[in-house]
Amino acid sequence: MLAMKLGIVGLGGWVTGAHIPALTDLGIKVDYCADIDEKRVKDLSQKTGCKGYLDYKEMLRNENPDLVLVAVPHSLHAIIALDAINNDANVYVEKPMATSFQEALTLVEASRKRNKILVVGHENRFNPAMLIAKKLIRGGEVGKIYHMRGFYIRQRGIPTSPTFIKKDLAKGGAVFDIGTHIIDLLLFLSDFPTPKSVTGKTYNAFSEDKTKFSAYPSPNLPNFKVEVEDFGSAFLKLGDEISAYVEVSWASYIKENKMEVVILGDNGGIHIDNGVLNFMRNIEDELFISSPLTQQKGSVYREVWRTVMESISKGFPEYPLCSAEQGAIGVAILESIYKSALEGREVKIDIPQWFLKQFQPRA
Structure with a gap:
């Protein structure tokens, strides 16, 4: 599996209860994490050994992760995903990818311009x-x-x-x-x-x-x-x-x-x-x-993450992942x-x- 630096923005229950177990099972290391809740950052850092931040922009700027999972409130999905793409990271953003079609189109255009993979969390x-x-x-x-x-x-x-x-x-x-x-x-x-x-x-x-x-x-x-x-x-x-x-x-x-x-x-x-x-x-x-x-x-998230990693190595979203364009529709x-x-x-x-x-x- 392709080695890359993985960062996570947003450390709520869906991350700790679904994503982290799947990543652990696949042997994928979480390198960096960010959340405005200091306790969440401390807890995940102790559990996974990841370097924690209270400011995701500082994480992007200092660490330049290759892949970022965005799992924050809906209103922040597009904003943080765009910041990650503009920092030359591939992005896995939870659903919905944006709260307006214009925001979604901006993400599509940015990912194409930067030649980055953006997939949306439609695990069903x-x-x-x-x-x-x-x-x-x-x-x-x-x-x-x-x-x-x-x-x-x-x-x-x-x-x-x-x-x-x-x-x-x-x-x-x-x-x-x-x-x-x-x-x-x-x-x-x-x-x-x-x-x-x-x-x-x-x-x-x-x-x-x-x-x-x-x-x-x-x-x-x-x-x-x-x-x-x-x-x-x-x-x-x-x-x-x-x-x-x-x-x-x-x-x-x-x-x-x-x-x-x-x-x-x-x-x-x-x-x-x-x-x-x-x-x-x-x-x-x-x-x-x-x-x-x-x-x-078992959990579908194991297969989701395996497919995400394969997609990044191949340069396009592998079936059946949700691409940026599909998410925008x-x-x-x-x-x-x-x-x-x-x-x-x-x-x-x-x-x-x-x-x-x-x-x-x-x-």
């Missing part, structure tokens, strides 16, 4: 069910896709940290946090049809209901009101003939937590429900339902959902022609 692509679905679709088993839907809904899942629920830090709520995953999966599975328009709606139904919080990232409940939406839905028009419906919520009165993706084609259908894939098609005029034997083995949709919800109308999604001409899905 690595779920075996999603990869099998992708193979079925690519192999023509589903036929022509005409409609898709995706749900990511929770009973009691509002995060407790201000980084998720304060407007200035998060910029948005459930749509940015988990809606980004569903949007990415639908685009990934359908080979990134150009988004045309969206009609979106958001709700802040449980801003003061303490029973709807999760224990992540802390079991301590906040003492302030939630400032962002806990529910979002959207109807999308993609390409010339594909429609899609998306529904996400941090909290709802539902029977069970659910992450569901449905792909409907004129030759077959795919239904992925909480990681279990069913494939439906006609055989001899009879409807058959089948399921693969493949199951998830997702951000364009997310931003338009919020705009539609705010204005109460269908919103056209304008992707610049220069971007579309250069865009290679490579998914």
Whole structure:
């Protein structure tokens, strides 16, 4: 595996609970870390031996890392990722890569100009069910896709940290946090049809209901009101003939937590429900339902990081990583959902022609 200097900016629970175990398992050394929380820096430095900083800019300037993981509040993703790229680092930025399409385009242009790899943290692509679905679709088993839907809904899942629920830090709520995953999966599975328009709606139904919080990232409940939406839905028009419906919520009165993706084609259908894939098609005029034997083995982050390191050595994002260009398409949709919800109308999604001409899905 290619040897390189790795720095991490943002040392919250997702880094310590998901990324660090995967890096450790692969034998990838964390060389530098940065966070405004001195205790977090001290704890990770003691655990991994990395050199700690309270200022990420100082880390970039002094150490010149080859690769930087950006895992900070949504509002800072694009800012810090751009600083890292301009410091000649490759970047792995958590989702969403930005909170506006213009920010995302800036990152795309910067990574191209500097000839650096930028990948976005859409790890759900690595779920075996999603990869099998992708193979079925690519192999023509589903036929022509005409409609898709995706749900990511929770009973009691509002995060407790201000980084998720304060407007200035998060910029948005459930749509940015988990809606980004569903949007990415639908685009990934359908080979990134150009988004045309969206009609979106958001709700802040449980801003003061303490029973709807999760224990992540802390079991301590906040003492302030939630400032962002806990529910979002959207109807999308993609390409010339594909429609899609998306529904996400941090909290709802539902029977069970659910992450569901449905792909409907004129030759077959795919239904992925909480990681279990069913494939439906006609055989001899009879409807058959089948399921693969493949199951998830361990954390997907091990495979994500292995693929990230291979990508940097090869000079392009390896399948099935989310490239900067793919991430930008997702951000364009997310931003338009919020705009539609705010204005109460269908919103056209304008992707610049220069971007579309250069865009290679490579998914």
